[in-house]
Amino acid sequence: MYQSLVEIFGRERVSREEFELLCYSRDAGSLSPKAPEYIVVPTSKKEIQQLLQLARQEKKPVVVRGAGSSMCGAPIPLVDGAIMMDLTRMRKLIDLKEDSMSVLVEAGITWTEVIDYLEKRGWELGLEGPWSAPSATVGGSIAVAAISMGAARYGGLGSQILGLEVILPDGEMIRTGAGANPANLMVARDCNGVDMAGLFIGSHGTLGILTEVALKIYPLHEAEDYFAFSFLHLSDAVEALHRLAKYRIPYDTRMFVSPVPEEIGGKVGIVSMLKGRKREVTELGEFGRQLVKAAQGKEIPGFAKTYYQGRFTARAEAFGKAGPGWLETAGFIPIKRYPEIAEPILNYFAERKREIEALGIKWSLGGLLETNAVNIPMALFCNESNSKAWEKIQAYLWDLTDLMFGLGVSPYWIGHLNPYWKRKVGNFYQVYEKIKRSLDPDGILNPGLL
């Protein structure tokens, strides 16, 4: 196998060194990692196709990895003997099409590289990628349907995708949407009948390998505004969140339930970023503030601007030293149902306060507005050199996952949660498995996930 891989990739882009395999067996979070057997670093689609052909012949699992900055374990093998494909060298910005207001990129490019390129040319993306946008790849984020900066205005990643180029397990390469027509570009997603791009968004590398992505672009915004509000009651904050969503005010909105940044204070905090044309931002800012004040919010000047200007590094800076052991469960719920989920979580932590403090465990609970829903991320942190704390937060994770999903939360990424989640949603996964078997009859792509 090693020799065959070397024939495809050359010796310098294949590794089977134990130290290398071990470093590819983690993402930013991840439970129960398994090390891959080989790492390969493709630089062309042809190499990917050759690898898939070899994997099919040899019945070897293939796991695709972008930046490995997720918390869900998606880029970590769940079975032994996998070949891991590191796609970060396929990172070209292929084409900026100002006429069709789109940008075509290789899947291994990072979000901030695309943002930087567009900004210099007077354009911007709708969604700016996940918390780890400076390292996360566009393809990796799509593969796990990552919630992104700007979700309050634009919703999920799918809303910004005009087309995908995908290599299927049999090596065939397809383009979804308008780009399926060789005489057209990837300028529209809903074409040719079925929305095939949707099949691959959030598919965790189980159905195909994303190689190119066409994204919508917009003229660079003229103005920004920011506000932060403090609340004494969670119900008031949720009401404010709902009003902001209803009137489509913010570009991005986050809610802090625990911890609430000291600068905001109170029991719950909300920060929002607004952007657009000058007049639009002024109007939305005034209206948004009125709406939140009417929901008993107290405006805290200054903080939101600082928070959002450092948005690409804020999360890592805020929680970096609390970790690096980091486990997270997250998912969507209708905005007004947020307290029903949050309160039992807060009670769960209150009951364990002494244990949590003794072990130096940190945790956070918040909310990210995504158009008409709210994402509820619950994160646990500890120093992994403290094995007791590390074991404990793994136990907490499963308790809280059970609690959240039992109350109706739906996860957007599944990763290591999948075997657990599969039991909950029944026939959804039976259909998913049928699609998987049809596209990947040998079960080579990320096989442990389904």
Added chain:
Amino acid sequence: MMSKHRELEKYKEEIYHCFRCGFCRELVLGGARRICPIREALGFETTYARGRIGVARALLEEKIDYSDPLVERIYTCLGCYNCKAHCPTKVDTPSVVRAQREEIHRKGLRKIKALEEIDSKIDRYKNPYGLGKKTRSQWAETLHLPESGEILYFAGCATSYDRPEVAQSMVRILKKAGVEVAYLGEEEWCCGIPVLWNGNLSSARALMEENLKKFKASGARSIITSCPDCFNALHKHYPSVLGSQPFKIVHILDMLLELLKEGKIHFVKDLRRKITYHDPCRLGREAGIYDPPREILKRIPGVELVEMERNREHSWCCGGGGVVNLVYPKMSIQIAKDRVQEALETGADTLVTCCPLCHRQFENRLWEKQMDVKDVIVLAAEAMGIEPIDPASS
């Protein structure tokens, strides 16, 4: 239970602070345009900070042990500090790598010929070039410097053997300002940096101890350096290895700027150059000296200073650090070539730095020479009307 990796154990907290966010991989944000020259050259997780920290952790947790390929990988780090500068939790990966190298050397696992040669040259000649004592001090022959005094100039090996014009210019600038410096001459030994980075801590310690004895005997209260590596050695590593020292360590660029501001030296000559300045990693990211070279250059008549796309804390390494130039010369030169290309893209006619190692990397004739490479100090002397010393006379 204490890990068998005692050097790494000192950095345990550092190692467990890595958040695995991967911002050290290829960040393009603010002024950063990629982070790790080695990762760009080789790919793979363990060629940049997140993977290097992952390896350190796996060693500490005894999941792996040193193997020949791992030792080779550990010697690919340039120690350029670009990862630390852009790390949200400021994990000091270069120091972790240095600790690994110390351990590798102590355990006798380092089988890299180029590094054995450095050890042997330093052991025998007290410099990494294997050149004689007399050659070391040749640059100072016509300058008649005393061996003792309150202010001592520590020239270092690279400046003494490779860039004598820098040492000469520096001393003559100071003379014009009325500052007399002492110099140890043939008795000056290597500062210890090459062996510190190749993992031979005992050799580094011996050099440090010997130099310290001589500093004390010279009556020095301040030590001036022009080489960024020597500056960091004296300023950071001597206290860390030998404890705090009673000397003020000064980099010449800080001092030159002060002298200019005080009106003790003046630029009189129009140099008519379009200059781009390369921040040496050791002076910039490691020592935090970014403004003095720029302020000095801007004060020179006829100088237009243009910045490379990656400058200050985002600067791209010359490829010569961390003994990578000795172990992987081809890769090292390719990195230098990339940096020269970036300099050419500014439209400058002169690439200026203030590090003898960077200077050597950029002067390398493996590519067609398309721009002058100069040292800040040499340009400053020229602008002051100080004529270079004829090499034949020294």
